[in-house]
Amino acid sequence: MAVQWEQLYAERCDGLNASGIREILKVSGGPNFISLAGGLPAPELFPVDEVRRACELVLENAPEQALQYGATEGYEPLRAFISARLARLWNIRSTPDEVLITSGSQQALDLVGRLFINPGDAVVVEDPSYVAALQAFISYQARFLVAPTDDDGVRTDALEELLAREVVKFIYLVPTFQNPSGRTLSLPRRQHLLELSERYGVPIIEDDPYSELRYEGQAIPPLKALDPDGRVIYLGTFSKILDPGMRLGWIVAARPVLDKLVLAKQPADLHTGMFQQMVTFEVVRAGFLEPHVQRLIPVYRERRDALLAALARHFPDGEVTWTRPQGGLFVWATLPPDCHALDFFREAAQEDVSFVPGESFHPRGDVHNTLRLNFSNAAPHKLEDAVARLARAFSKVERGKRRTRQYHEPLAII
Amino acid sequence: MAVQWEQLYAERCDGLNASGIREILKVSGGPNFISLAGGLPAPELFPVDEVRRACELVLENAPEQALQYGATEGYEPLRAFISARLARLWNIRSTPDEVLITSGSQQALDLVGRLFINPGDAVVVEDPSYVAALQAFISYQARFLVAPTDDDGVRTDALEELLAREVVKFIYLVPTFQNPSGRTLSLPRRQHLLELSERYGVPIIEDDPYSELRYEGQAIPPLKALDPDGRVIYLGTFSKILDPGMRLGWIVAARPVLDKLVLAKQPADLHTGMFQQMVTFEVVRAGFLEPHVQRLIPVYRERRDALLAALARHFPDGEVTWTRPQGGLFVWATLPPDCHALDFFREAAQEDVSFVPGESFHPRGDVHNTLRLNFSNAAPHKLEDAVARLARAFSKVERGKRRTRQYHEPLAII
Numbered sequence: 001m002a003v004q005w006e007q008l009y010a011e012r013c014d015g016l017n018a019s020g021i022r023e024i025l026k027v028s029g030g031p032n033f034i035s036l037a038g039g040l041p042a043p044e045l046f047p048v049d050e051v052r053r054a055c056e057l058v059l060e061n062a063p064e065q066a067l068q069y070g071a072t073e074g075y076e077p078l079r080a081f082i083s084a085r086l087a088r089l090w091n092i093r094s095t096p097d098e099v100l101i102t103s104g105s106q107q108a109l110d111l112v113g114r115l116f117i118n119p120g121d122a123v124v125v126e127d128p129s130y131v132a133a134l135q136a137f138i139s140y141q142a143r144f145l146v147a148p149t150d151d152d153g154v155r156t157d158a159l160e161e162l163l164a165r166e167v168v169k170f171i172y173l174v175p176t177f178q179n180p181s182g183r184t185l186s187l188p189r190r191q192h193l194l195e196l197s198e199r200y201g202v203p204i205i206e207d208d209p210y211s212e213l214r215y216e217g218q219a220i221p222p223l224k225a226l227d228p229d230g231r232v233i234y235l236g237t238f239s240k241i242l243d244p245g246m247r248l249g250w251i252v253a254a255r256p257v258l259d260k261l262v263l264a265k266q267p268a269d270l271h272t273g274m275f276q277q278m279v280t281f282e283v284v285r286a287g288f289l290e291p292h293v294q295r296l297i298p299v300y301r302e303r304r305d306a307l308l309a310a311l312a313r314h315f316p317d318g319e320v321t322w323t324r325p326q327g328g329l330f331v332w333a334t335l336p337p338d339c340h341a342l343d344f345f346r347e348a349a350q351e352d353v354s355f356v357p358g359e360s361f362h363p364r365g366d367v368h369n370t371l372r373l374n375f376s377n378a379a380p381h382k383l384e385d386a387v388a389r390l391a392r393a394f395s396k397v398e399r400g401k402r403r404t405r406q407y408h409e410p411l412a413i414i
Numbered sequence: 415m416a417v418q419w420e421q422l423y424a425e426r427c428d429g430l431n432a433s434g435i436r437e438i439l440k441v442s443g444g445p446n447f448i449s450l451a452g453g454l455p456a457p458e459l460f461p462v463d464e465v466r467r468a469c470e471l472v473l474e475n476a477p478e479q480a481l482q483y484g485a486t487e488g489y490e491p492l493r494a495f496i497s498a499r500l501a502r503l504w505n506i507r508s509t510p511d512e513v514l515i516t517s518g519s520q521q522a523l524d525l526v527g528r529l530f531i532n533p534g535d536a537v538v539v540e541d542p543s544y545v546a547a548l549q550a551f552i553s554y555q556a557r558f559l560v561a562p563t564d565d566d567g568v569r570t571d572a573l574e575e576l577l578a579r580e581v582v583k584f585i586y587l588v589p590t591f592q593n594p595s596g597r598t599l600s601l602p603r604r605q606h607l608l609e610l611s612e613r614y615g616v617p618i619i620e621d622d623p624y625s626e627l628r629y630e631g632q633a634i635p636p637l638k639a640l641d642p643d644g645r646v647i648y649l650g651t652f653s654k655i656l657d658p659g660m661r662l663g664w665i666v667a668a669r670p671v672l673d674k675l676v677l678a679k680q681p682a683d684l685h686t687g688m689f690q691q692m693v694t695f696e697v698v699r700a701g702f703l704e705p706h707v708q709r710l711i712p713v714y715r716e717r718r719d720a721l722l723a724a725l726a727r728h729f730p731d732g733e734v735t736w737t738r739p740q741g742g743l744f745v746w747a748t749l750p751p752d753c754h755a756l757d758f759f760r761e762a763a764q765e766d767v768s769f770v771p772g773e774s775f776h777p778r779g780d781v782h783n784t785l786r787l788n789f790s791n792a793a794p795h796k797l798e799d800a801v802a803r804l805a806r807a808f809s810k811v812e813r814g815k816r817r818t819r820q821y822h823e824p825l826a827i828i
Binding site: 001002003004005008009010011012013016038040041043044046048051052055056059063064065066067068069070103104106107109110113114115116117118121132135136138139140169170197198199200201202203229230231239243244245246247254256257260263264266267268269270271272273274275276 | 415416417418419422423424425426427430452454455457458460462465466469470473477478479480481482483484517518520521523524527528529530531532535546549550552553554583584611612613614615616617643644645653657658659660661670671674677678680681682683684685686687688689690
């Protein structure tokens with residue numbers, strides 16, 4: 001009897017579809033292709049020499065530790081480094097044993113889902129939200145309560161109504177330079193959010209990969225820095241400030257919660273690789289990160305400015321609108337209501353340029369005229385070029401719209 | 415209102431306790447301490463120079479790829495290498511796109527659980543079974559149907575009765591040099607098992623980390639090599655034949671199943687680190703593994719022989735029995751029925767020696783007089799020393815038993 005695979009898959013996998021971003025990252029165009037799709041850092045800024053020296057050092061001094069199994073919690077000196085650095089940067093108070101090293105920040109999202117979500121449990125997410133977080137929570141069969149956002153981030157008044165109405169497991173958000181919108185939650189709303197967390201006894205998951213990448217304006221403290229009671233679970237990563245290729249992230253949480261997250265990580269992958277932890281620790285241990293981030297900032301600022309200037313030049317008439325983020329990697333654009341981002345995506349591909357259609361960032365999947373543009377992974381002249389192509393693609397979509405009403409077949413890559 | 419954390423945790427985490435092995439690995443004795451607990455390879459045999467050269471090459475030739483995000487499926491050349499090597503070694507037929515690179519073999523177990531197990535679903539496991547696989551499946555709330563084993567591995571007659579009685583999602587086993595027992599499933603039983611899989615349409619999860627580490631006797635083909643229909647999902651790892659510190663494993667499965675496993679991996683950790691994949695590929699690509707494994711084998715054979723000889727010398731009277739594995743890393747011992755392995759563990763710790771009490775390897779947790787001894791991580795004279803200490807600890811336990819019936823408080827480390 002043949003195995004009836006389709007009948008064997010667990011219910012939690014029903015909601016799993018190829019994520020737009022991951023699939024789009026695979027679309028490899030020709031040499032002329034420009035992708036604004038992925039959230040990729042600029043590879044020419046990777047600290048290659050420092051990684052090389054760190055590999056040599058680690059393999060010289062501690063090869064048997066680096067290539068052996070390690071503890072689930074992570075490499076002790078790296079945990080201590082992260083704890084101390086967060087105190088220095090943001091006044092986040094933690095002890096090293098309140099830090100868990102994860103296999104990228106994505107694993108942190110997975111562990112949070114694993115630890116908290118029973119099938120059908122409600123969690124509060126922003127609209128739009130980071131798609132891979134939605135995917136992680138969907139894979140544990142979460143039910144989303146969706147809080148609207150505006151230019152100051154999530155609308156905490158609307159969020160309050162959700163909390164008053166339903167029991168929720170946690171509130172998930174990217175408060176600073178959000179993926180995908182680039183928006184930042186204002187300080188008054190941060191304070192309101194923490195009050196709500198206090199009033200309703202609801203924990204907050206603060207996903208914070210971008211806050212060091214600020215190109216203008218004044219820093220706003222992370223929620224975790226404003227949280228004296230350990231109600232915020234804080235997620236960070238080296239992926240955007242160093243390199244994503246070693247997959248290293250972290251969770252900071254109050255000790256009892258961290259202990260549970262460690263237990264949840266054991267069956268997931270035993271531990272994160274010692275080699276990549278020790279090499280990364282060697283790179284960062286002696287103050288490398290601060291000047292490195294200071295080198296990233298002007299490059300990314302110039303790219304953001306180039307993208308925003310090109311958008312203003314090529315989309316002058318207000319039909320298309322977009323955010324003007326003070327940091328991070330993304331600009332979020334909105335097309336006219338009757339313009340479907342998938343049609344635009346198809347035309348854009350014809351013009352050798354890509355982006356991520358916004359649909360999968362909307363927790364209900366009900367908004368079709370948004371899209372995410374990345375600016376960190378292309379030089380300014382390429383960004384100008386890319387936007388010129390987008391403008392050509394857009395005018396084709398608009399002409400087509402006038403000719404005929406298109407049937408929207410779900411795109412394979414979404 | 416304080417967050418009531420205990421009330422927020424998901425049901426799937428109820429069964430999660432600190433795994434005996436992971437916690438015991440943390441027990442650091444003094445310089446005189448000898449651990450036979452972990453399944454750690456011999457670190458002095460790690461290919462340090464090769465890893466160093468591979469790091470240099472990768473960072474010289476392709477730093478921007480190695481430190482950047484990659485595809486969920488894994489690094490293409492590594493997938494092709496694994497596919498080709500399994501064909502050469504075992505006549506396992508697969509295409510590169512039937513190979514998924516995982517963050518260690520533990521993640522492969524997790525992905526299998528994630529893809530197949532609804533809460534309450536039955537899966538067949540051996541008694542004893544690899545504890546970290548049990549933990550992975552427990553975290554998806556599997557219900558275990560337990561098949562007994564003997565010196566020829568799992569008893570397929572008993573397994574047949576289980577399949578006749580209940581609908582099961584899959585059969586999980588380590589057929590070759592099993593962890594913890596060291597036993598190998600005989601060829602006739604392998605054929606019987608595949609017949610049962612065919613008759614009942616039940617897939618088999620074959621976990622195969624050890625089969626290359628054979629010290630005597632004739633090789634037996636993996637189940638996957640005897641499986642023309644893709645009913646076996648095959649898990650492998652570099653951890654035992656190269657190094658565990660980079661956390662690299664793989665799954666080989668028929669394409670439709672592999673595609674689902676890829677979707678299951680996306681929310682778990684996006685992908686396994688490119689750097690560690692590319693470095694490992696550089697180490698192995700040009701035929702390094704075969705001679706390397708040939709260097710491991712005599713070392714591990716000598717250690718196995720030393721452990722077995724010491725056991726025979728120090729436990730001559732048949733009260734304690736043990737397996738005599740032809741390969742792998744473990745010997746599995748059985749104490750007299752009235753001797754609790756936790757008592758023995760405590761006395762052993764006093765003698766500066768450790769092992770893993772067997773309880774957590776028994777899916778029902780109902781056997782208390784077994785234990786796992788690792789021989790790969792200590793030199794022969796240390797193994798001799800360790801067993802002498804075990805003999806002293808054992809005689810103390812036996813004397814204590816005659817004095818008083820002890821109360822068995824659950825050990826914190828189990």
